[in-house]
Amino acid sequence: MPIYGSTSWRPEALDAASSYVGLLHAEAESALEYMVKQTLENSVIVTKRHATHRVLLNALMHYKRHVYGLIPELKLIPTRRELERSPNAAVEIWDTHARSHYDRLLSSNHGAGVKYVEKLLHPLGIVVDRERFNKVASSSNVQEIADVDDIGSTDLQELVSLRGVAMHANLSAVATRLSRSNPTEVGARGQAAANFTVKLAMKIAKSAW
Structure with a gap:
């Protein structure tokens, strides 16, 4: 890919970088949704x-x-x-009511930024931001299962910021935004965002199961 190994932006590298950022963001979003769906389904199986x-x-x-x-x-x-004492009741309520709610929550998700990650993970007991999770916990009786605040959500948020420019701005705006980094740094930032999703999946798996 032209953005790797380059220290300055050429027109073809800008196009490649925009595509790279957009596709990687879509993959991060999809991975997050899949992760949540599988975590919920596995919890039902265990129940x-x-x-x-x-x-x-x-x-x-x-x-x-x-x-x-x-x-x-x-x-x-x-x-x-009561639900803790009655797995059958928990599964029945999930199947008849709650499952469709979470299906809608996942299908209506359109991003991989921190606010989207929080919206999907806080209801499961996965702490992304301590202060905002505490508000969810106090109002919903959600109990903490894992804290993922330390695994680098800044990298993911930076990717989201780049994606916003790459997908919705003109070439001049993209060039201005990307010029703050060189092509190799953008590639490394994308890799860091991908690493975040892997670390997130591993931490959830380790804590939940």
């Missing part, structure tokens, strides 16, 4: 076979807060303690 999994408990508690926010008088979901 069916063994005991109510804490990821599923968190997801149901967050969904409960969502439902009560819409219809406060609707007593649809039991308490966390």
Whole structure:
């Protein structure tokens, strides 16, 4: 790819960099959504076979807060303690109500920036930002499972920033934004963003299972 090994921007390198950033952002977004979907599905499998999994408990508690926010008088979901004691009830509520909510949440996700990561992971008990997670936890009775604040979300956010310019600005604006780095640095930043998604998946797997 022309952006690697280069120390200055040529027209063809700018085009390649824009495509690179856009495609990598799309892959990061897709990987994040797949990660969340698989984590939820695995928690349901564990619940069916063994005991109510804490990821599923968190997801149901967050969904409960969502439902009560819409219809406060609707007593649809039991308490966390009751669901913990009854895996069958947890699975039934997931299958009949909550699954479609999280399917919509994933299908309506259109980014890989920190705010999107938080929106998908905080309901599961995965801490991306401590202060904002605490607000979710206090309102929804979501309990912490893992803290991923230390694995480099800055790299991902920088990719998102580059993607915004590369996909939505004219060539002059792209050149101005990219000129703050050389081509090799942009490639390295993309690699760092990819590494973030790998570290995120590994940390969730280690903490949740």
